Amino acid sequence: MKGRVRLDVVVAVAILIGLIVANATVYAPKRRQLDDVTGNLELAEKELRYVAGHSDALGLVAGYLPSEAEEPGNQRFLEGASAEIDRLGLALSRIEPKGETPYGEYVKRSYKMQIEGSYEGLASFFEYIEGLSDVVIVEGFDYRSSAVSRNSRHRASVSISVIGY
Secondary structure, eight states, X not given: OHHHHHHHHHXXXXXXXXXXXXXXXXXXXXXXXXXXHHHHHHHHHHHHHHHHHTHHHHHHHHTTSOOSSOOOHHHHHHHHHHHHHHHHTOEEEEEEEEEEEEETTEEEEEEEEEEEEOHHHHHHHHHHHHXXXXXXXXXXXXXXXXXXXXXXXXXXXXXXXXXXX
């Protein structure tokens, strides 16, 4: 009987040692990995709640971020200005690119534009220009109107330089 008790104790101790080794080699690393993923998930959820709470501010910032397929500066500026002119109901009667010059690590592109439309539309276009991510310098501005009334068309000749990529 004494030999049988010892054999039971030895088997129990061997099983216990096997469980301890299995825990240390298999379960504990997986548990640490699961805890790390859980912590990252909680952090991601907090960040998502913050972003969702500030989505209006992100909309303002989004205009300043470059797109993944960044277009050349001339094309990007002209497409954006043209789309804004169309949206505001203005008419772009003339645009003259005046060339590009290096400006440090950037490029300075100059244009002379002639825009026709309402006073409010012209003012809104200048607000658009002001909000661009590139630096825009208005170097010349000539404003003409043949008739001063609420529905009259006005003409503005604008010389601008755009500094950007």
